[in-house]
Amino acid sequence: MPHSIAIIGASGYTGAELVRIIATHPSFEIKALAANSKAGQSMAQVFPHLRHLDLPDMVTWEQIDFDQIDLCFCALPHKTSQEVISQLPKTVKIVDLSADFRLRDPAAYEKWYGNKHAAIEMQKEAVYGLTEFYRKEIAAARLVAGTGCNAATGQFILRPLIAAGVIDLDQIILDLQCGVSGAGRSLKENLLHAELSEGTNAYSVGGTHRHLGEFDQEFSAIAGREVKIQFTPHLGPFNRGILATAYLSGDAAQVLATLQAAYADEPFIEVLPMGETPSTHHVRGSNFCHIGVTADRIAGRCIVVAALDNLTKGSSGQAVQNANLMLGEDETAGLMLAPCFP
Amino acid sequence: MPHSIAIIGASGYTGAELVRIIATHPSFEIKALAANSKAGQSMAQVFPHLRHLDLPDMVTWEQIDFDQIDLCFCALPHKTSQEVISQLPKTVKIVDLSADFRLRDPAAYEKWYGNKHAAIEMQKEAVYGLTEFYRKEIAAARLVAGTGCNAATGQFILRPLIAAGVIDLDQIILDLQCGVSGAGRSLKENLLHAELSEGTNAYSVGGTHRHLGEFDQEFSAIAGREVKIQFTPHLGPFNRGILATAYLSGDAAQVLATLQAAYADEPFIEVLPMGETPSTHHVRGSNFCHIGVTADRIAGRCIVVAALDNLTKGSSGQAVQNANLMLGEDETAGLMLAPCFP
Amino acid sequence: MPHSIAIIGASGYTGAELVRIIATHPSFEIKALAANSKAGQSMAQVFPHLRHLDLPDMVTWEQIDFDQIDLCFCALPHKTSQEVISQLPKTVKIVDLSADFRLRDPAAYEKWYGNKHAAIEMQKEAVYGLTEFYRKEIAAARLVAGTGCNAATGQFILRPLIAAGVIDLDQIILDLQCGVSGAGRSLKENLLHAELSEGTNAYSVGGTHRHLGEFDQEFSAIAGREVKIQFTPHLGPFNRGILATAYLSGDAAQVLATLQAAYADEPFIEVLPMGETPSTHHVRGSNFCHIGVTADRIAGRCIVVAALDNLTKGSSGQAVQNANLMLGEDETAGLMLAPCFP
Amino acid sequence: MPHSIAIIGASGYTGAELVRIIATHPSFEIKALAANSKAGQSMAQVFPHLRHLDLPDMVTWEQIDFDQIDLCFCALPHKTSQEVISQLPKTVKIVDLSADFRLRDPAAYEKWYGNKHAAIEMQKEAVYGLTEFYRKEIAAARLVAGTGCNAATGQFILRPLIAAGVIDLDQIILDLQCGVSGAGRSLKENLLHAELSEGTNAYSVGGTHRHLGEFDQEFSAIAGREVKIQFTPHLGPFNRGILATAYLSGDAAQVLATLQAAYADEPFIEVLPMGETPSTHHVRGSNFCHIGVTADRIAGRCIVVAALDNLTKGSSGQAVQNANLMLGEDETAGLMLAPCFP
Structure with missing residues (x-):
């Protein structure tokens, strides 16, 4: 039975790249797509290259029923991301693609990003998502912070x-x-x-x-x-x-x-x-x-x-790789797509 | 058990595209790659984007043991293609990506391509490979002629x-x-x-x-x-x-x-x-x-x-779609890759 | 003695292209550059490729002293263009690069551009700026309407x-x-x-x-x-x-x-x-x-x-060609720049 | 009276760039264009972007009458360049755009370019063509070696x-x-x-x-x-x-x-x-x-x-800058073309 996936921030490039990868993933199923500025639109309107897929329409993230979601990718801008993630139920696994949970030291976060961190407690549980070097921690994590590309x-x-x-x-x-x-x-x-x-x-x-x-x-x-x-x-x-x-x-x-x-x-x-x-x-x-x-x-x-x-190894591919570990799947599931050349 | 696939003309773009698609095809296995000008080289040397794949080295097409091949993609230039294909064993199924077997009338071929057709008998058995319109004939064919893009x-x-x-x-x-x-x-x-x-x-x-x-x-x-x-x-x-x-x-x-x-x-x-x-x-x-x-x-x-x-729907994707039919597979097998945007 | 030139709308591509051409024009001298949204900035800030030129800073068009201007290029968006041009002194020659004075029939203008024309009287004196076909009229004109590219x-x-x-x-x-x-x-x-x-x-x-x-x-x-x-x-x-x-x-x-x-x-x-x-x-x-x-x-x-x-023959080059005629210069002055290939 | 210019190697990009610059140069006139592989062709055939210019047809360099040439640009590949230049009359000024006369030490030349220098005597008279740092030597030189870009x-x-x-x-x-x-x-x-x-x-x-x-x-x-x-x-x-x-x-x-x-x-x-x-x-x-x-x-x-x-400051523009000095012209003559953006 496939894992139920939500994507918040689905109208950006990393959101689209998540959908592209999951389109041929053997055990992930997209149950919700959120993009508050595009709520009500279909994915075909926002990203016509995904029109062949049978996808839910865009909603606001507040409209997602997280009881039905196993794992949520969060592809929002930093600052917004921490605000949203801190309001999500603690039962859902999260892979965040923003910068918000990468830096363990709140002072470092503030120095580089210019705003105080608003979810310091959650920062403590976040695992840095560079898969090849944090594999074990990622497999056990609830919140994984994708790295900068x-x-x-x-x-x-x-x-x-x-x-x-x-x-x-x-x-x-x-x-x-x-x-x-x-x-x-x-x-x-x-x-x-x-x-x-x-x-x-x-x-x-x-x-x-x-x-x-x-x-x-x-x-x-x-x-x-x-x-x-x-x-x-x-x-x-x-x-x-x-x-x-x-x-x-x-x-x-x-x-x-x-x-x-x-x-x-x-x-x-x-x-x-x-x-x-x-x-x-x-x-x-x-x-x-x-x-x-x-x-x-x-x-x-x-x-x-x-x-x-x-967009792939530097962001959304890494995110799926981490999600695979968090959900007990083969780490490479859905990710063996060959490069597109020329 | 997967179908054994050979690709002749593997050093060109349509050859590389065939490998890219087959890399995640559920039931095709590449058993031979031929490119006479690159024989002896690895695919990683000819196309570094395919270096992660476990592929046979390039050989000349004459070196292929066709007894072990279920279907052969032929991605050679026109004229060369008919010369090679006419020498292949009649037992192997062939999807030709060149222009050599597209035109049923030898006079038309000569008019557009400037040389006499050298395999007129084979031309008669070739099926025009526009899948959506020749599905039944393709499924029954031994030789399918991929269309121009x-x-x-x-x-x-x-x-x-x-x-x-x-x-x-x-x-x-x-x-x-x-x-x-x-x-x-x-x-x-x-x-x-x-x-x-x-x-x-x-x-x-x-x-x-x-x-x-x-x-x-x-x-x-x-x-x-x-x-x-x-x-x-x-x-x-x-x-x-x-x-x-x-x-x-x-x-x-x-x-x-x-x-x-x-x-x-x-x-x-x-x-x-x-x-x-x-x-x-x-x-x-x-x-x-x-x-x-x-x-x-x-x-x-x-x-x-x-x-x-x-390269995909216009050539190598169409070729795989035809091969799926010829080998009794689901027509879409390996072909549901989502477009790569941006 | 060089002709004194003003450019209104100098922060867009056609404005920059006018400056590029005039930079080596033998008898045009840029006396004023206007871009209301960038007033106070230097051209080097707005278009760093023009930083080697000795140019006046950006002003608002209202700040230009038109007594000192022989000819004014107007490179504003349509609708804005007619509003500005109708307020300029009637003594200054104008080459407008917008769509505002191209269509002689106000109904046609309204049909294609969606707004009523606000300077119908000026429309009557405007000459359509396709140099090769309106040469004589352009030479005699005060207001020339550059064509669509x-x-x-x-x-x-x-x-x-x-x-x-x-x-x-x-x-x-x-x-x-x-x-x-x-x-x-x-x-x-x-x-x-x-x-x-x-x-x-x-x-x-x-x-x-x-x-x-x-x-x-x-x-x-x-x-x-x-x-x-x-x-x-x-x-x-x-x-x-x-x-x-x-x-x-x-x-x-x-x-x-x-x-x-x-x-x-x-x-x-x-x-x-x-x-x-x-x-x-x-x-x-x-x-x-x-x-x-x-x-x-x-x-x-x-x-x-x-x-x-x-940008050149389709817009700013045409505009300079017309200005040359309006100011009695050789029609090709400043315009024999060879194409830049590769 | 304009200076008479020849370009040897006019069918390459630096040759074309020389023609592009000289097209609006106030005192250079192209008298001969040589490209041995294209001899007999017009410039419009070799570089259609230059078709508006009234240029001599391509000849072999041996066909040029150097008595009528004040300065010759040589835009040949290295090795070929030294062979040709060593056969040109000693009366003609030369700006070489190849690597052949850049390195004063013949051993260094051989090390980097893999062949023995065949015109060591000429190497001694060559001036390194980085205009801003060899201005005086260039003005007095007969043979200037353009730098690598x-x-x-x-x-x-x-x-x-x-x-x-x-x-x-x-x-x-x-x-x-x-x-x-x-x-x-x-x-x-x-x-x-x-x-x-x-x-x-x-x-x-x-x-x-x-x-x-x-x-x-x-x-x-x-x-x-x-x-x-x-x-x-x-x-x-x-x-x-x-x-x-x-x-x-x-x-x-x-x-x-x-x-x-x-x-x-x-x-x-x-x-x-x-x-x-x-x-x-x-x-x-x-x-x-x-x-x-x-x-x-x-x-x-x-x-x-x-x-x-x-192609400009890194090669042909530098070459014209040097030629200006060698011919007693203003160093910037023909070179104040504004950058082409976007």
């Missing part, structure tokens, strides 16, 4: 290396290019086709991007000391995909061996042979992450590049 | 209307925009990103596009008289998708009713409400075709727009 | 053919693909990169696009009888460019000869040899229009394709 | 900072995204629209990109010691533009002040206010370079981002 990409490169002590913790630079769907379906001038296509630019330069909160929290915890990386994202003229290029002080062979060992049994993480570099083209629309290591010409330095799809 | 799109609009006699057969204009993957993985100057992106142009103007051979054959057969349409394709700066805009003399309400009736039970054809128009964005990566009808301001004329993904 | 493209194909009587007036179909800058800098969901790139769709299907008002007015006047064409625009995933494909009943050789004769001395209209087709790639960023004629396989029918840049 | 971008950031001693020379990381026109008009699979659009990837990772030869030569000369930077280029899905992101150890305020001082009088280099970041969108099609400095959250580190158009 950039934060996931950087951690796939750096967590094993920090844990193994094979890189200089004070010389970590993460340069990243992100597709525009990461910015959501919001109406901003710089997200218009006419402004964004045919070029690129950096943003949140100088250590101001909010996903640094996650990097700081996680890397410092792993290292047992404060770790601060440099991180510059760029906005690229493509819709899906994150390419992270990490500049590291460390031996390339050791770095590669560490990543290979860490991900040997992972179904979604592919470590490439030495010297090969991944491309976002080759993970588009899938839950896979490709990682490649190359030695620099300067001895003792190396470059590690990782590619994933921000 | 533009030809499929135009026929989804026009076949029911010609059959029902609701449009003027001498005033059919089909204007079409096609994504670049329709041109294959060939190295041509006009397919370079620098030449193709940021603009558009018409090509094969004036009734010279080869898919007109299919239109002429099929439409004339349905009408019981010669039907010649006007057809201009354009090359658009996008990878997947065909948008066909048909200008017709006929009553819009009657046209819509005819299409709704024709496709009422079709799992992959979605007819939109009167006045709505489809978009290729909303079928990308899927086997769906969306069709919309709008009345023109000039009485007695209407516009019908259809959208599909040339 | 789609309307310009269609007229470059059709005006000489209608005038010469070489095509069937009841069988004119104009299919058009337009780049997204034609929609302006407005924040709409369908103009986001994530929604618009990687695909295409039709819009304003069925004879509802406003530029039909211009076609109806102009073509009927030329023919001396009512002429109604069919016209379907499509939105393409590129920023600049219009490609118009006209399906006509007429002899291709006669059509080509008519166009060649009409444009033999035109500096910006290039008629291609028989059978060649233009591309928007090859006019991008320029004031040129390329036109190609091909005979269809159906005797007596032909296809004419035209390409221009909607 | 990536090399130019990196040097605009780093030269003043190395010269001023305000950054740590052992901690320079240059991360770069380059548009695809930088790869030229060559037929390679990864340059196809279907492979390149909708994603990004790194290439020449680990210090293997040939432009490092220029960085090593120039930075070591300025510093008076060996300087080796880390440099990773990425291929972006856009045609024109380079965005370089430099990670530096140094005080942001000092870095900004140094750049502002260095470029205060430069017509083409725009240094942005502290904390602003440039975009390739805003330099497209122009000879401008925008540079922005931001302090990192880690004390003592900063990020400097530079944007230019690889």
Whole structure:
């Protein structure tokens, strides 16, 4: 018997991506779709690419009968998310895709997001949703906080290396290019086709991007000391995909061996042979992450590049992966969709 | 027990698309991949987006043991395709994606493709692979000829209307925009990103596009008289998708009713409400075709727009749909992948 | 001594394009830039690509001292444009880029634009700004109404053919693909990169696009009888460019000869040899229009394709061309910029 | 009286860009266009966007009468370039756009380009063509070697900072995204629209990109010691533009002040206010370079981002700038074209 699923915030890109994945999931059934601004509309009106599916119409989240729901994905903006989630019945399992429950320290949350956290008690029970590293906790959790998409990409490169002590913790630079769907379906001038296509630019330069909160929290915890990386994202003229290029002080062979060992049994993480570099083209629309290591010409330095799809592995695919664990399903259920190339 | 599948011509885009679809097909197993120019290479080398799959290495088609193959997809260029297929054992079922067995009249083939047909006997047994209209014949066939991607799109609009006699057969204009993957993985100057992106142009103007051979054959057969349409394709700066805009003399309400009736039970054809128009964005990566009808301001004329993904519904998805029928599987098996948007 | 120029509505794409062109114009000097919503900002803030220019800061249009202005470009939205222009001193020459003064019949204006015209008296003095066909009137005009960008493209194909009587007036179909800058800098969901790139769709299907008002007015006047064409625009995933494909009943050789004769001395209209087709790639960023004629396989029918840049020849370039005439300059001054390819 | 110009290698993108610029140059006149593989063709056939210009047909370079040529641009591939240039009369001034005369040390040339230099004597007279830093030498030179486009971008950031001693020379990381026109008009699979659009990837990772030869030569000369930077280029899905992101150890305020001082009088280099970041969108099609400095959250580190158009400022625009100096013209002649946005 399938699990009954609700999605709150179904009118955004991560909401649509959840529906896309669940459309061919063997044991999830969508019972409710909420988007308060679109309540009353059909999914075909909001996202015509999903019109072939037999889906419930949009409602407000308050209209959902949570007694009938096993697990609820919450794909709302941060701040709104904590307000809504704190009002949901405590019996329903929740995978939150917002930033609201990622940072364990309320002060860090306030620093990066600019508002006081309004659900501090719930924050305590939340598990950080980077599946490959919190598998056991996620399986037992009621509330899982999906990671930032950039934060996931950087951690796939750096967590094993920090844990193994094979890189200089004070010389970590993460340069990243992100597709525009990461910015959501919001109406901003710089997200218009006419402004964004045919070029690129950096943003949140100088250590101001909010996903640094996650990097700081996680890397410092792993290292047992404060770790601060440099991180510059760029906005690229493509819709899906994150390419992270990490500049590291460390031996390339050791770095590669560490990543290979860490991900040997992972179904979604592919470590490439030495010297090969991944491309976002080759993970588009899938839950896979490709990682490649190359030695620099300067001895003792190396470059590690990782590619994933921000909407899938970086967000909604990760969310389904976590939901699979929380509901006792095979972790890969519904997620073996091959990348869509070209 | 799964069906054993071979793919000849696995290094092109339609070959890769077949693998992408079969990757999550419940009852197909890829036993052999052939691409004579890439024999000895792994699929990960030829198409890195498929590296997570456990696939056989590329071989030459001559190396395939066809005793172990239930069905073979042939994704070679035309002319090569007929040469290869005529040498395959007569016991293996074949879905050909090339143009070689689409035209029943050898003279028509020679006219449109410029070379004499070298397997005229096989041509006689081939069934035209537009699933929705040749279902019974396809289920019984040994050799099915996949349609042209533009030809499929135009026929989804026009076949029911010609059959029902609701449009003027001498005033059919089909204007079409096609994504670049329709041109294959060939190295041509006009397919370079620098030449193709940021603009558009018409090509094969004036009734010279080869898919007109299919239109002429099929439409004339349905009408019981010669039907010649006007057809201009354009090359658009996008990878997947065909948008066909048909200008017709006929009553819009009657046209819509005819299409709704024709496709009422079709799992992959979605007819939109009167006045709505489809978009290729909303079928990308899927086997769906969306069709919309709008009345023109000039009485007695209407516009019908259809959208599909040339690589999926227009080619490899159609091929799998046909293979499902030929192997006694559910026609939709493996094909309910939701479109990938954005 | 240079002419003093003002631009009202300088924060939109056509405003920016005017500045781009005037930046290297030999005898125009920008004395005032107005954009009421951005008053007080510098051009570098509003359009960083113009930061190298020594330009006045944005003001409100009410702040402009029109005594010092020879000619004012007005690049406001329709409706706003007539309100502003009717308040400007009658001594200043005006090139309006909006739709407000294109339609001579106030009823037609109201039909297509949904609001009553509020400056009917001024409408009477306005000259329709399709330079190649209203040259003399424009040179003498105080108020010139720039044409719609789609309307310009269609007229470059059709005006000489209608005038010469070489095509069937009841069988004119104009299919058009337009780049997204034609929609302006407005924040709409369908103009986001994530929604618009990687695909295409039709819009304003069925004879509802406003530029039909211009076609109806102009073509009927030329023919001396009512002429109604069919016209379907499509939105393409590129920023600049219009490609118009006209399906006509007429002899291709006669059509080509008519166009060649009409444009033999035109500096910006290039008629291609028989059978060649233009591309928007090859006019991008320029004031040129390329036109190609091909005979269809159906005797007596032909296809004419035209390409221009909607922001330049379709709007701001045309506006400068008209201003040159109004100010007694060489018509091509500042406009011989070569297209930017790739 | 205009200077007589020849272009050898006119069928590539840098050749076309030279023609585009010279089309509105006040004192250059193109007298000969050579492209041996296209000899006999018109420019309209090779580059239809230039069809409005009155240009000589393509010839072989051997057919050019150099007695009538004041300056010859050579836009050939490296290796071919040195072979051709060594056969040209010594009286003609040459701006070479290839890599052949950039590296003063023949061993360095052989190391990076894989073939022995065949014109070592000419190498000695060649002046490195980074105009802003070799102005005087260029004005007096007969043979100027245009820089690599990536090399130019990196040097605009780093030269003043190395010269001023305000950054740590052992901690320079240059991360770069380059548009695809930088790869030229060559037929390679990864340059196809279907492979390149909708994603990004790194290439020449680990210090293997040939432009490092220029960085090593120039930075070591300025510093008076060996300087080796880390440099990773990425291929972006856009045609024109380079965005370089430099990670530096140094005080942001000092870095900004140094750049502002260095470029205060430069017509083409725009240094942005502290904390602003440039975009390739805003330099497209122009000879401008925008540079922005931001302090990192880690004390003592900063990020400097530079944007230019690889075909213009990174190649053909730079070439014309150098030619202006060599022919005694104003350095900015023909080069004040405003960027083409959107």
